Amino acid sequence: MESHREGLISQTPQLFFVAILPDEQIQQEVTAFKLAAAEQFGSRHALKSPPHITLIPPFKWSADEMPVIQESLTAAASQLAPFPIHLQNFDHFGQRVIFVDVKTDESLVNCYQLTANVFHQHLGITPDTRPFHAHMTVAFKDLQRKVFRDAWAYFSQQPYDRTFTAHALTLLKHTGQKWEVLETGLMNNER
DSSP states (O other): OHHHHHHHHHTSEEEEEEEEOOOHHHHHHHHHHHHHHHHHHOOOGGGGSOSOEEEEEEEEEEGGGHHHHHHHHHHHHHTOOOEEEEEEEEEEETTTEEEEEEEOOHHHHHHHHHHHHHHHHHHOOOOOSSOOOOEEEEEOSSOOHHHHHHHHHHHHTOOOEEEEEEOEEEEEEEOSSSEEEEEEEEOGGGO
């Protein structure tokens, strides 16, 4: 009986997503912006994941079939060469999301499209129908509309200009409380 129950537990779908994570220095800086959003404007939800640029939004997958996800991550990363990513200032989606703006260029769009295609071919994950708008979220979900104006006034006045090199694709898994890095697929020239 116990082994049957364990089998059911291990086959429960879990949440994953694929992203590009910046270097440690930028992670610390963007986390500081997230902490400001939490402390000054009550928006803590963005602290549940490391700073990142989402390529494949959250999807459910059985942990028993992890090798397929790992193979997909490696397959996508192996077709990419490292490339620079430019972060510049802040922007927002409506009155619910504030983010560090990512300057989208051909290399980043190609990375997104290739990764989406590989995950579609290998896993059957339908690519996101929304236009790709690379960003690093600072405040969302629990950012109340009544404080949005103040939050936007604060972040829109913060100058921020950084560049980092994307070296890998990262698979993150939801623990039930937060998102954690599960695996990294190094890009072609990084092997």
